Amino acid sequence: MSQPATVGTARQTANFMLLGVSMAHLLNDAMQNIVPAAFPIFQKSMQLSFTQIGWVAFTLNLTASVLQPLIGSYTDRKPMPALLPLGMVFTLLGMIGLAFSSGLWMLIVSAAFIGVGSSVLHPESSRVAHLAAGNSKGLAQSIFQVGGNTGQALAPLMAAYIISPQGQLGFLWFTLLALIGIVVQRYVSRWYTGQIHLQNRPERRSSGESDFTRPKVFVFFVLGTLIMLLFSKFVYLAGMTGFYSFYYMERYQLPLESAQMSLFALQFSGMLGTLLGGPLADRFGRKKIIWFSILGTAPFSLWLPYAGPVASVFLCLAIGAILMSGFSVIIVYAQEMLPGKVGTIAGLFFGLSFGMAGLGSVVLGWLIDQTGVAFVIQLCAYLPLIGILALLLPKDSRLMSQ
Incomplete structure (x- = not known):
C-alpha cells in the first residue's frame, strides 16, 4: 500500500475514533442527566424535600468533580485505555441502582x-479526541463535546416518555445504553493503546516540561478567570436542569411533559451551539466567543422567568445556543496555555463543572425550601452577568506568546 493511502486510512480510522468517543459521550451524558430530569418523579414517589434532591445532585456531581482532575493528571503521565470501558461499567451499576432504589x-x-x-470518561475520552484531531483541535473538541450535549438534550425527553410512564423501573432501559457504551469504548480503547505505542515518550515528556516556563501568576490569573466563568455557567445550568421544571409547573399549572419541552429546547440548542463554538472561535478568536457565550446569555436569562410558557421555549433555545457555545472553547483555550497537560486540563474543567453544579444544586435546593422556587429561578437569571469577567482574559495572540 502506498504512503498516501496508508495516511488516508489512518486519518479515516482516527475520524471513526473521534465519532466513537463522541457517541460514548452522548450515552454517558444522557444517562447522567436523566437523574436530575427525573427529580420530580423521585420527589413524588419518595416524598423528598428540595434539600434532599439537592444532595442527590451534589453526590452525582461531587464524585465527578473530585475524581476527574486526579484521573486526568495521572493519565497524563500514564495513559490507561482500559479505563474507557470500565467507566461505562460503573454507569451501568448506577442505572440498575436507580431502578431499584427504595x-x-x-x-x-x-x-x-x-x-x-463520568469522571473516568471525560479526561480519557477528551485525550482520545485530542489524539484523533490532527491539526483541527478546536473542531475535534467541539465534536466530542456535542456528543455530550446531545445526550443532555435527550435526557428530559427520556424522563418524560420513558421514566414518567413506567416509574423507576424505566431506568432498566438505560442499561442497554450502558452496554452499548461498553462495546464502543472497548473498541476505542484498542485504537488508543496502539496510538500510545506509536508515541515518542521522551518528546512527550520534554513538551510537558515546557509548559512550566509560563509565569505562574499569568497561569493562575487566566485559570481563575476561567473558573469564575464556569461558575456562572454551570450553577445557572444546575438551577435550570434541576429546578426549572418545578417553577414551570407551579407558574403555568402545566404537566411535567410540558416543562420538559423547555429543557429539551435548552439542551438541543446547546448541542448546536457547541458544534458551532469551535469553528466560530477559529474564525473570530477564542476570547471573543468565551465572553459572548456567557455575557450574551444574560438578556434572555433575565427575561425567562417572566415569559409565558410558549415564549419560554424560544428563550431556552436562545440561552442554550449561546451559553453552550463556549465550553469546548474554554477547554481548548486552557489547553493552548498548558499544551502538555491535555488530560489534566480536561479533568480539571470537567471536574469543576460537575462540582460547581453539585454544590449549586445543594445551595439552590436549600434556598428553594426557604424562599420558594420562583425566587431562586429569578435569582439564577443574573448569573450570566458574571460573563463580563471574560473581558479580563488575555487575547489569543498574547496567550500563545507568554
Whole structure:
C-alpha cells in the first residue's frame, strides 16, 4: 500500500475514533442527566424535600468533580485505555441502582456510581479526541463535546416518555445504553493503546516540561478567570436542569411533559451551539466567543422567568445556543496555555463543572425550601452577568506568546 493511502486510512480510522468517543459521550451524558430530569418523579414517589434532591445532585456531581482532575493528571503521565470501558461499567451499576432504589441513601449511592463513570470518561475520552484531531483541535473538541450535549438534550425527553410512564423501573432501559457504551469504548480503547505505542515518550515528556516556563501568576490569573466563568455557567445550568421544571409547573399549572419541552429546547440548542463554538472561535478568536457565550446569555436569562410558557421555549433555545457555545472553547483555550497537560486540563474543567453544579444544586435546593422556587429561578437569571469577567482574559495572540 502506498504512503498516501496508508495516511488516508489512518486519518479515516482516527475520524471513526473521534465519532466513537463522541457517541460514548452522548450515552454517558444522557444517562447522567436523566437523574436530575427525573427529580420530580423521585420527589413524588419518595416524598423528598428540595434539600434532599439537592444532595442527590451534589453526590452525582461531587464524585465527578473530585475524581476527574486526579484521573486526568495521572493519565497524563500514564495513559490507561482500559479505563474507557470500565467507566461505562460503573454507569451501568448506577442505572440498575436507580431502578431499584427504595430511599434517599440508595439514590445517593447510585448517583455516586454514575458520577464515577463520568469522571473516568471525560479526561480519557477528551485525550482520545485530542489524539484523533490532527491539526483541527478546536473542531475535534467541539465534536466530542456535542456528543455530550446531545445526550443532555435527550435526557428530559427520556424522563418524560420513558421514566414518567413506567416509574423507576424505566431506568432498566438505560442499561442497554450502558452496554452499548461498553462495546464502543472497548473498541476505542484498542485504537488508543496502539496510538500510545506509536508515541515518542521522551518528546512527550520534554513538551510537558515546557509548559512550566509560563509565569505562574499569568497561569493562575487566566485559570481563575476561567473558573469564575464556569461558575456562572454551570450553577445557572444546575438551577435550570434541576429546578426549572418545578417553577414551570407551579407558574403555568402545566404537566411535567410540558416543562420538559423547555429543557429539551435548552439542551438541543446547546448541542448546536457547541458544534458551532469551535469553528466560530477559529474564525473570530477564542476570547471573543468565551465572553459572548456567557455575557450574551444574560438578556434572555433575565427575561425567562417572566415569559409565558410558549415564549419560554424560544428563550431556552436562545440561552442554550449561546451559553453552550463556549465550553469546548474554554477547554481548548486552557489547553493552548498548558499544551502538555491535555488530560489534566480536561479533568480539571470537567471536574469543576460537575462540582460547581453539585454544590449549586445543594445551595439552590436549600434556598428553594426557604424562599420558594420562583425566587431562586429569578435569582439564577443574573448569573450570566458574571460573563463580563471574560473581558479580563488575555487575547489569543498574547496567550500563545507568554
